[in-house]
Amino acid sequence: MFDNPKIRINELSVGYDDGTQALSDVCLDIPENAITALFGPAGGGKSTLLRTLNRLNDLLDVSISGEVMLDDTNIFDRNVDVISLRRRVGIVFAQPIPLPFSIRKNITYGLELAGERRRAKLDDAVEGSLRSSALWDEVKDRLDDSANALSGGQQQRLCIARVLALAPEVLLLDEPTSGLDPISTAKVESSLQILKQDYTVVIAPSSIQQTARIADLAVFMLQGELVEWGSGEDLFSAPREKQTEEYITGRFG
Amino acid sequence: MIRLSRHHTERIVFAVIGLASVATAVPIIIIVSSIFFSGAEAVSWQFLLEMPRDGMRSGGIWPAIIGTIYLVVGTGLISIPLGVASAIYLSEYAADSYWTRMIRLAIVNLAGIPSVVYGLFGLGLFVLFLDLGSSIVAACLTLSIMTIPVIISTAEEALRAVPQSFRVVSVGMGATRWQTIRRVVLPQALPGILTGVILGLNRAAGETAPILFTGAAFFLPKLPNSIFDQTMALPYHLFVISTQVPEMPITIQYGTATVLLAFVLIMNILAASVRSWQRRKREW
DSSP states (O other): OOOOEEEEEEEEEEEETTSOEEEEEEEEEEETTSEEEEEOSTTSSHHHHHHHHTTGGGGSOEEEEEEEEETTEETTSTTOOHHHHHHHEEEEOSSOOOOSSBHHHHHHHHHHHTTOOOHHHHHHHHHHHHHHTTOHHHHTTOTTSBGGGSOHHHHHHHHHHHHHTTOOSEEEEESTTTTOOHHHHHHHHHHHHHHTTTSEEEEEOSSHHHHHHHOSEEEEEETTEEEEEEEHHHHHHSOSSHHHHHHHTTSOO | OOOOOHHHHHHHHHHHHHHHHHHHHHHHHHHHHHHHHHHTTTOOHHHHHSOEETTTTEEOOHHHHHHHHHHHHHHHHHHHHHHHHHHHIIIIIOOSOHHHHHHHHHHHHHHTSOHHHHHHHHIIIIIIISOOOSSHHHHHHHHHHHHHHHHHHHHHHHHHHSOHHHHHHHHHTTOOHHHHIIIIIHHHHHHHHHHHHHHHHHHHHHOSHHHHTTTBOSOOSSOOOSTTSOBOOHHHHHHHHHHTSTTOOHHHHHHHHHHHHHHHHHHHHHHHHHHHHHHHHOOO
16 A cells, blocks of 8 residues: 555554553554554553654653664664654654743754754744744744744644754654644644655544544554554545444444 | 631631731841841941951941852852752752662751751861861851752752653753753753752851851951951851950941841842742743
8 A cells, every 4th residue: 555664663562661561562664755643542552652753752661672663774773863863753742832932942942952053044944844834924923922922723833843843754743633723723734734745744633533534544553552554545434343443433432 | 615607717717827927927027127227327338348446346347248248159159050960960860769869868857957067067077177277168168068958959849840841842852861951941940949049048148157167257357368268257247246245336236237137138039039030931
């Protein structure tokens, strides 16, 4: 179905130090320039999987086995530079969490960390990434205002923009529209459709409906296991597994 | 047995609580106002900026003021970097292990030690063993040991109050741990840290016992020239002129107390305004 995997996950298992097994033997190829949507009931391991893909779980005590190949490198390899991995694989969280800076500084923060000092470069990144996340027109006249002055929907698009400013290859989104109203949600979704032309997008959507709307590859996860995956249309029109069908039709979850 | 209605109980409880708060405020108001009232006539530019004369019975208290400023600045130079660095370590880097628990326990206990014990410890370690003599540097080191626990615990609290999500976001954008601390966590915690620093130094400015054996002089005819000289200091000077000098004019005693009190009060007001600035500035 997709013959251009950007990320190949092989027998990935993740356990937290309190003994819960968040992921068991997950195998999945994530295609380039497409939207891969992980969906399923809460506690299915979607967030864990996303946070494993840029090793953000390193901050917690987790035990990991298996491998995640990004292009041709295993990201758990000893000589992988975690900092540059996180720059290649950016993440957007469920809650929009702007850093306590101005709008502009939120965008330039990641680039400045990487050592970019040139004003012109930073300005270009600010405009480019805000345009990509469909926020530019709303904030272009007040870039130096506090990011907290923005509405929830604007904050979330700012959070997407600041990840885009780093020019990542993969964009991870963990329920990015869960706190947003329908109009803001539509804006984020339509910007994702444009973004997938340049990025590999992996998203845990906020709802089944959203999964159906945006997924090129839909992946159903249940209690840390992949139950079934397939192209968005196939999976929603003709699920193969009973559990998938029951979840989609609203019998549980 | 009389049963009171809920309404009456409420009134009685409010009255008791209200009285308790008045009772705590009244002595402070009396002390401060009586000292300021009696000391105001002694305080003048001459009093502040002149050397003492006639065995301290006239003239000013300039060497004691400048000495206290030296001690506070010196103590700050030692205790702020050490205290803030320890707080960063405890809050951001240290795992919850046996050793960090021991460190925390030590900090809590240090904060409860009577100040005269610090003085004797400073005498033993800095003055005698390290042979620094009774000097500004020995006094500053002693005061630092007393101040550091205050700075560590308030700074650690301020650092922990910064939401964890900021750290996750920053690291998620490719920041190292130190970049995250320096660019996000520290600026957000700064007002809280400053409050702790001011409160700690405030205590250092007002204490007599720790400097008694380590650097405070009874009387010096001239200002100290180096950090290895002794110095006069306001709290010790007040003690001296109140108890050790016969026929001391009472106005000078009150004047000195007024200056010391004003010094500490100004630092307290500074701490309070830093705190309110922090609340207005905070974005979470």
